[in-house]
Amino acid sequence: MSRFDRRLVYHFDWTIFSLALGLAAVGVVSVLSVTWGNTRHALDPLVVRQLTWIAVGVVLMITVGLFDYRSLSAWAYVFYALTVILLGIVAVAGHSTGGSQRWINLGVFKLEPSEIAKLAVVLVMVHYLREEPPRGGWNLRHILIPGVLLAVPAVLVLKQPDLGTALILVLITATLIYAGGINWRAGAVLLLAAMLAAPAAWHYLKPYQRERLVSFLNPESDPLGSGYHIIQSEIAIGSGGAWGKGLFKGTQARLNFLPEQTTDFIFAVFTEEFGFAGSMLLLSLYVALIVRGTWIARHARDRFGALLALGVTGIVFWQVAINIGMATGMLPVVGITLPLVSYGGSSLIAMMTAMGVLISINTRRHLF
Amino acid sequence: MARFRRREKTRAIPRIEPRVTALTILFLVVLGGAATRLYYLQIIRHHALAELADRNRIRLQRQPAMRGLVFDVRHRPLVDTQPSFDAVMVPEDASNLDETTARLQKLLGDNAQIEQKLERAEDEGRPEFDPVIVDEHLTWPQVVALETNQLDLPGVSLQVNPRRHYIYGSLAAHLLGYVGEVTVRDLNRFPNYAMGDEIGKFGLERAWEAMLRGTPGGQEVEVDSVGRRLRLLREIPERPGNSVIMTIDLDLQKVAEDAIGDRAGALVAIDPNTGYILAMVSHPAFDPNQFTGGITPAMWRALTMDPAHPLANRAIQGVYPPGSTFKIVDSIAGLEDRTLTPSTTYTCAGGIYFGGREYRCWRKQGHGAISLHRAIVESCDVFFYNVGQHLGIDRLAAWAHAFGFGRKSGIALDNERSGVVPSSAWKMQRFGERWYPAETLSASIGQGYVAVTPLQLADFAAEVANGGTLFQPQFVKEVDDIDGTPVKVFPPIVENQVQIDPDVIAVVRDGMAGVVNQADGTAHAARMDNVVVAGKTGTAQVVKEAQGQRTKEDQLPERYRDHGWFMAFAPLDHPQIAIACIIEHAGHGGSTAAPVVKAVLQKFFELNPPQGGAPARNPDANQDNSVDPLAD
Structure with a gap:
């Protein structure tokens, strides 16, 4: 890449770029609404920080978009190792908030390595799985190494404890192994094993995680305790109605009945104020992003690009599905951000970068 | 041949595109499910959930009406309502809680037990910025002391509550009766009452309850999740109770x-x-x-156990x-x-x-x-x-x-x-x-x-x-x-x-x-x-x-x-x-x-001088005043 190729600009994927910006805008509006009137400043520090991260993210997205994604393959293990080390630091000397230890305090910025871990796992999986499988697909033997590569960060994340991210790591790995070409029989065996492991997993859950699962099944069992989040979120979303209460008029969020407003439950903030129309708009943005992402995966020039595009799209899909499922009371509460919308530097910048990867894959389609 | 072909197919290298397509369909189906759920919550259940949202944020604060007065036949008050002063404290507003508590304790005397009351309020889950009543029915010197030291007592204020007052104490007690706080049984009978309301329990206070009570007003206040009052949405003024003019002189x-x-x-x-x-x-x-x-309870026991039955209206x-x-x-x-x-x-x-x-x-x-x-x-x-x-x-x-x-x-x-x-x-x-x-x-x-x-x-x-x-x-x-x-x-x-x-x-x-x-x-x-x-x-x-x-x-x-x-x-x-x-x-x-x-x-x-003014017929006015002690 000694010489700038003008085709990079010509074929730049503006669709992904605009969708990412549109989603980021939804996030800014929501954070703005939550903090509106809280301070004398025109913009709450929270909004300013969100905008800063978006700016950093956009720069990263464009930069990564202009680079050749194939060079990432060489860095896969380095990136992976770095992430595991960061997760290790979190486990030893992390900054804890609300009972879980998820951050590394860098002074100006609190880094959340589990957000990076999603990208690292995608990258290392795709790197490992980039070779074509043998006839009939991979057997269990072939996916032993990916299993180990998944297990190390997943266990570290689980220890924080961050059940949500661990779940995402498992789900995107599964997505990639399926798409990459696992043997039908091996797939069925894995699925069966996962189902059998579920009761055993219950044993290893922290008490609060079990509580969340129980209260999900029956939120009214403890309306002021763990069922509170689900109930308040459903009330926020439902009270929005068809057209919403209007900007800055969401009482559930603004009066603090809704928990974790800028992060895990930001979906409820937005849909309370913009109603069914707003939630359909937001969902459409994600559908467009996912359709575009999988389209890029199918049209990528190489297996590495296809799997990488699918991996990134998979992160978006699984997080959206789990986050909305949780906010609407269909899934238990696990801490998962709404990609590109939720407040949080690590999450935003990581996802913007991931969008850059998608752009790069699509752009390079025309270059070789 | 057919068998070979099938075998060839299962042994083929899995292609990535159809699997991505399958995943795309899965993704869209799941998001379609989310859309359905959102339709259910935001369109079908909208009214119920909107009501819950309002119930979350709107608190009704009742303002009990001032109870009506009772007068004798010549319009002299027998029962009135006097202000009673309570000392209340918002711990969040006290810059130095320990210091303020100590000062207040000194002003009010040892009976107040302010610390215990604050602790109990916390134990009972007091919302932030909710005042705690630290001492009730202050004497006038206490009120004055509190007023003059207001500046040294951040977070402490006086709350005025109307208090039923029987001006002549036990005079006509059985006729006038008394008031008390509503009980659960009262609440079942009178749906318009709320816990903490005053209700006539005996005598005139009970019999004329409907007239004396007035209509309580209320404020609709918007609160946040910790119960802090944010703004007044609506106010219904209370209507004081009617005055009762008795035939008693x-x-x-x-x-x-x-x-x-x-x-x-x-x-x-x-x-x-x-x-x-x-x-x-x-x-x-x-x-x-x-x-x-x-x-x-001690006073009540004394009254009910008294063999002379002071509560009975003979x-x-x-x-x-x-x-x-x-x-x-x-x-x-x-x-x-x-x-x-x-x-x-x-x-x-x-x-x-x-x-x-x-x-x-x-x-x-x-x-x-x-x-x-x-x-x-x-x-x-x-x-x-x-x-x-x-x-x-x-x-x-x-x-x-x-x-x-x-x-x-x-x-x-x-x-x-x-x-x-x-x-x-x-x-x-x-x-x-x-x-x-x-x-x-x-x-x-x-x-x-x-x-x-x-x-x-x-x-x-x-x-x-x-x-x-x-x-x-x-x-x-x-x-x-x-x-x-x-x-x-x-x-x-x-x-x-x-x-x-x-x-x-x-x-x-x-x-x-x-x-x-x-x-x-x-x-x-x-x-x-x-x-x-x-x-x-x-x-x-x-x-x-x-x-x-x-x-x-x-x-x-x-x-x-x-x-x-x-x-x-x-x-x-x-x-x-x-x-x-x-x-x-x-x-x-x-x-x-x-x-x-x-x-x-x-x-x-x-x-009421007898009609006619002059002494009426009194035939035996000058007779002997002795009375037979056994006469009946």
């Missing part, structure tokens, strides 16, 4: 209370022309102020044998039924024999040949044994019933008792036994089964005074709204009109005037110089003595001593007031109840 009531003093007893004074109650006393009484803001709940006052019923009944004439004469030899037993007159040596007038004046028992015998118990009962005995008067107070008017039918029903003629003798001198309340007897005195009209006794004349505009007035209610020959009434009244004004009358102590008082004494036996036996009162321990009755009305010609009074365990009515009644009458005529 404060001065008269005071005199009656003082005259009874610390003896147990009751007095009811009625306007015979309207049935309005002018005074109603029941002693021993209680101080209704004790109940305001919640009575302490005027309507106390049933006593009417004793000789009942002879006036005999007289009217006999005269009206023509079994008696004013000139009918019987001979009293100190007793009569009936069914092989002697029924004595209170006067051992007897009254000799005696007719109605002297029999009333001297309260001859033997004369009225004869009257009762000729009349028969059922006729006597019919008359007594007509006068209002044996049934509730309908006064607007709870727990009124009806007393007993025995008859042959009553006895059959009550005891399954026939009536024995000898029992008629007891009944005709107001002993045996006969039992009346002081209110019934006052009503009866009023009927004799007005010629036979039984009014429903009322103690509220008018209800005014806060501006003084009458909301409701209460005209007299005629309960029963007993048809009595005016000549009969005249004879009886004359006898009753003699009781007070003749030298040999049993209630000479009630005689007044400027007004002719008519009355009748009575003794309610506490211990059922061997029939006809009479023991000297002062030889009995107090609790076995008889109750003394006196009923009266005045002036004789145009009666303006009728009174019944009982003093428990005090012996004869003539010497115990009559002076009380006289004190009330004196006050009454001081306040």
